Amino acid sequence: MAPATVQRKKVCVTGSGGFIASWIVKLLLDRGYTVHGTVRNLDESKNRHLREMDGASDRLVLYKVDLLDIESLRSAIKGCDGVFHTASPVTDDPELMVQPAVEGTRNVMRAAAEAGVRRVVFTSSIGAVTMDPKRGDDVVVDESCWSDLDFCIQTKNWYCYGKAVAEQAAWELARNLGVDLVVVNPVVVIGPLLQPTVNASVAHVLKYLDGSVKTYANAVQAYVHVHDAADAHIRVYEAPAAAGRYLCAESVLHREDVVRMLAKFFPDYPLPTKCSDEVNPKKKAYRFSNEKLKELGMEFTPVAQALYDTVRSLQDKALLPLLIS
Numbered sequence: 188m189a190p191a192t193v194q195r196k197k198v199c200v201t202g203s204g205g206f207i208a209s210w211i212v213k214l215l216l217d218r219g220y221t222v223h224g225t226v227r228n229l230d231e232s233k234n235r236h237l238r239e240m241d242g243a244s245d246r247l248v249l250y251k252v253d254l255l256d257i258e259s260l261r262s263a264i265k266g267c268d269g270v271f272h273t274a275s276p277v278t279d280d281p282e283l284m285v286q287p288a289v290e291g292t293r294n295v296m297r298a299a300a301e302a303g304v305r306r307v308v309f310t311s312s313i314g315a316v317t318m319d320p321k322r323g324d325d326v327v328v329d330e331s332c333w334s335d336l337d338f339c340i341q342t343k344n345w346y347c348y349g350k351a352v353a354e355q356a357a358w359e360l361a362r363n364l365g366v367d368l369v370v371v372n373p374v375v376v377i378g379p380l381l382q383p384t385v386n387a388s389v390a391h392v393l394k395y396l397d398g399s400v401k402t403y404a405n406a407v408q409a410y411v412h413v414h415d416a417a418d419a420h421i422r423v424y425e426a427p428a429a430a431g432r433y434l435c436a437e438s439v440l441h442r443e444d445v446v447r448m449l450a451k452f453f454p455d456y457p458l459p460t461k462c463s464d465e466v467n468p469k470k471k472a473y474r475f476s477n478e479k480l481k482e483l484g485m486e487f488t489p490v491a492q493a494l495y496d497t498v499r500s501l502q503d504k505a506l507l508p509l510l511i512s
């Protein structure tokens with residue numbers, strides 16, 4: 188973690204009970220911040236993991252907020268020095284994805300501008316970066332890359348579409364309302380869960396271990412450890428000179444590499460050994476740059492460790508049976 192550069196103040200984290208946001212809340216509390224966490228459901232069972240964090244009893248206040256209800260956002264953001272806007276649907280259902288992601292982001296930006304916050308950090312996605320069929324194999328994927336919205340629509344990739352449009356809306360409102368915005372674009376985030384249930388990116392690993400898939404796809408994907416994803420958000424919030432987008436990625440792996448790494452650590456699970464596509468050439472990993480975050484002092488956790496930590500966490504939470512031969 189970078190040395191402290193700002194006075195610890197009050198910040199708001201939207202969707203604070205989610206996979207990445209729970210880690211952001213934990214690291215913020217560890218660093219002495221007071222956190223206004225937004226949740227859609229104030230039930231004790233959903234939020235116990237937040238309330239039990241070190242520092243939470245004195246410095247965490249939970250607010251019931253829906254992204255489409257700006258009044259609820261105003262009450263959570265009022266009095267805050269900064270906002271981490273992490274809440275978003277994570278789905279390919281266009282009805283559930285696009286409007287809450289885009290209009291919700293507009294509402295956060297408006298409420299943040301009214302409250303006069305110092306900076307908003309928006310959790311965008313690799314989905315707003317790489318969905319471009321025109322990108323050549325030699326291109327190094329970095330913060331200058333944007334997904335092609337027409338391609339997202341043609342391929343019905345509504346998650347990537349929603350995230351890209353939401354990020355564009357955030358930049359537009361930042362300009363119009365004079366808000367200091369910094370964006371983190373994480374790739375697939377894996378690692379230990381703090382929340383009680385499995386989110387979509389951890390389910391991506393779980394499906395290889397619980398026997399629910401018999402083959403792996405001929406596909407590549409970039410990965411990052413959830414601790415690093417949360418750390419990146421705090422670094423870009425605290426560094427006065429941070430600006431623009433930050434691609435948050437450690438490695439790009441083919442699915443074959445993922446199942447091989449899992450099999451090395453956890454050989455007793457029914458991991459697939461065959462690719463579902465035996466016809467086409469094996470997809471190649473794309474080149475990427477994470478230099479911008481490294482310039483802020485980030486040291487990325489190796490992906491093998493991230494995969495190991497994900498499985499151990501699923502076992503510890505009894506979300507995956509412990510198999511030991």
Ligand SMILES: NC(=O)c1ccc[n+]([C@@H]2O[C@H](COP(=O)([O-])OP(=O)(O)OC[C@H]3O[C@@H](n4cnc5c(N)ncnc54)[C@H](OP(=O)(O)O)[C@@H]3O)[C@@H](O)[C@H]2O)c1
Pocket residue numbers: 201202203204205206207208226227228252253254255273274275276277287291310311312313350372373374375376377386387388
């Ligand atoms: N995990 C990844 O691999 C990954 C990669 C790149 C970017 N991201 C981005 O990171 C962010 C967090 O993702 P995650 O993986 O941590 O997912 P997650 O665990 O599913 O968390 C999403 C959070 O958003 C909240 N939310 C959804 N719709 C909402 C609405 N209408 N109003 C208020 N809150 C709402 C959810 O609340 P409930 O708990 O009430 O459902 C949940 O707390 C998202 O913006 C996602 O696009 C994730």
